[in-house]
Amino acid sequence: MRETLLKAALKVLGEGGEAQFSTRAVCAEAKVTAPTLYHHYGSADGLLSAAMTEAFAQFLQRKQVAVQSDDPEIALRHGWDDYVCFAASHPRLYAAMIGRFLQGARIPAAEQAFALLIERLRALAVEGRLAVPAGAAADLMWSSVNAASLLHVTARLRDAAPPTPAVVASIREQALQAVFRPKPKEPPP
Template sequence: MDLRTRILEAAADLLSRSAEADFSTRAVCEAAGVGAPALYRQFGDKEGLMSAVVDHGFEKYLAGKRAAEASDDPVRDLRDGWDNHVAFALENPNYYRLMYSGLSTPPNAAAEAHSLLLEVLGRCAAAGRLAVAPPVAAQMVMAANAGVALSMITRPALYPDTGFSVRVRESVFAGILAGEPAEPAGGVAATATTLGAQMRKEAPAGLSAAELTLMQEWLERLAD
């Protein structure tokens, strides 16, 4: 095990056992058997170490999401993603609290989680199931998903019912999803969202790059 990994493992162990989702660099150095200069050379400062620890802890969660095969129902995949997100938070509360509320600079794992969510929402849009633009839908889903998870792990006495997450999930999804393709698809906004996603997936022949850019701009305005 190299020096960086040894420090990360020591910090991760201390974090998992902490009641305050925190640790001291001195305790990490003692647990890893290194001096403070070695820790700071690797991570810069305590916040750099904490950010790296969160990325380290989220790696298993993100690896599973990366490896998951897309089903033929992107809406189902979206629901599964919400539920898996909450489940990870409940199983790893200290990592999660740092990820979404304890660091001034979000760790890399936060950006990757957002990117993976956008991929699923793009598939929903291409299937005619999204009523708003994917970036807007991603903001709504992530804010609500993280809010639910943080509420359940920081104030468990107020949120003892796991069905609370499902109720919020369906409320949010009702605001971003269009009906089945055979049903009215949510009007101009949903149609523009769907067409924009399909054009990003496969650009139509006969349009120049400038025309495609202009068309996407118009569709994004209509979707909003």
């Protein structure tokens, strides 16, 4: 039953965001009564916290199995694209996840996702491929991926279509240009 409630909570968050999240909505989706929810999670907030933790865990799992490459720059690019794809596919859930994180919730999977970013950037720093320190590179990549992701979340608010692939790619490429040293030109043959 615990798993059923968690799946229902994620579905409610995905369809209506945190604003539509309620004990009633989750119980209706799970086809249980409120006492069942309270028995397993203590409160609606307890279930919401569990749902956010699960959403971040699924997100991290997705990041860990995303396209891997021996080239950390390619892995970084694919990780960035995957992050935006997640937000584009689940804009309301993504907004709720980021909102919870910004409210100060400690979410280990979110911390692990950021640690994965740092790990990739440190590998690039060791190779001498970063134009800025790894911490600054992480800030640039983190802010750019969240900016592109938020364009998907705020499309309805702006009464606009989601961003085009060209806009998203432009944000990514500008961040990458700021992070990486230019590749040396190969001498002519």
